[in-house]
Amino acid sequence: MEILVCVKRVPDSAENEIVMNSAGNDIERDDLVYSVNEWDNYAVEEAIQIVEKVGGTVTVVTVGDADADEILRREMAMGAEKGLLLQDDAFEGSDCKGIATALKGAVEKGKYDLIFTGAQADEGAGAVGGMLAAMLDLPYASLVNKIELGDGKLTIGREIEGGNREMNEISMPCVLSIQTGINEPRYVGIRGIRKVSGVEIPVMSAGDLGVDAGSVGAAGAKVKKIDYFVPEKGEGAEMLEGSTEEIIDKLIEILKANGGL
């Protein structure tokens, strides 16, 4: 089984306090700590488990700059055999469709049975996988939280509302977006990362991929972020203040008054 997993380097929301910059049009980006998009670790783990069962190769790919090397290596330390970096100034400022267009180029340069993405990334769009599948005319399923291998096809479970699972049969090759909880991503230690530090990661440009530079990046983007802002706060919560003891006393009064104690 040849599996391509698309991953993204994102600001780590657990490690950063997100604040506005002084100009008030963007977030402060100077000291942001980055990591792999949470969902992508589940996608890579699932791919590795499939290959451990039936053989094959897991390749991790990302669209990014030289900094993205570190997240590819992290996923390779998990057990992905190959990395691939799609890097070109032309990709800068891409919207979801631009990213999907670059990835399509990479898919067409290889021969993959399965293509995974995370169910969504830092912007919460969850769009790249579905777009990529449509561009390649491959079947697609989103929010996948169960995969059973069949002959030339898969039985997959999709997470839908209320904890229900929608079971489908899907033919291969296909594109799946992977939801958290499908597995338990393995731990990656410093030693694992060191082991893959020497592995060469090929870099492909728009030209290498056969991608028209005008169809990607800011030039091709039809969806553009204008600015960041902090929405005006509504009334918000009644904040309990004082010493811990005072707060606890007030809280207990509130719990009593509302039938909670």
Next chain:
Amino acid sequence: MAQVFAYLNHKNGVLEDAAMELINAAKAISSEPATAIVCGSGIDAVATAAAAIFPKVIKVDNAALDYPNAEVVRKALVNVIPAGSVVLFAHNTFSMDCAPGLSVKLNASFVADIVGIDGVDGSTLKVVRQEFGGVVSTHVGVDMSAGAVVAVRPGTFAPDESKAAGGAVTAADAGDLSAKRKFIEIVAPEAGDVDITKADILVSIGRGIEDEENIQLAMDLKEAIGNAAEVSCSRPIVDAKWLEASRQVGTSGCTVKPKVYMACGISGSFQHLGGIKGGLLIAINKNPNAPIFQVANVGIVANIVEFLPALTEKIEEMK
């Protein structure tokens, strides 16, 4: 002006409430009357319900659409929707499955999970989105010149409950609906040992609990409060297998309506809040800017790993 369509979800012959919100979303984009699209099999009642909300309804009735398999629905929509249109969805697990691919097939722009519409400037639709779990928002410009597919977060627009549209239903042909993905069945979640929907007080913990061993702090508080209380959680706690799935609150978990919901170390994502349907919401979070404080009734800025045991101790003392 682009024509606006709204895809309406329905289940068991009943339209989802989001339909009444999408009509108002459509009005924020165009003054022209919007057209609803309902797909399915044997859906006359749903189409009639849609016509009470939308001035025009297109009904695509076909046995292959009996279950809304996103690949099949997408094919039907590509057949029915003219190039250059704006297509609205409610942002949910169906839109996540269908809408991005639809935008590619219609050669239209795509924007997901919008929480506001700031107006139309020429062929640019200006929308509002959130990032970093709602800590900051963004204005986003969407080029509609070749059409756009827009998924709107439920609750963004007030519902138009007047149901006085008196719309007309027309039937449309779905065309070829062959697909490489086949729907098999829906599997309901396994019942857990606990039923959090029955508790009066939920001590609900999120990623802020930090460690598996700290789960005990919530269990201790629950014990101190007594029978009426139960421990629930946000999704990352279930993903980490620290608690069973039946304790998860949210769109992909349980819907609860306790008297008191104590959100401890939970940021307030819309998927989590979507499962809380009432009661007094008390938020305890170490970050004073956590979005949950915007929606909570009572807020406490504290480290829950220290605060929860202190609260437990005080309640025990009172006994």
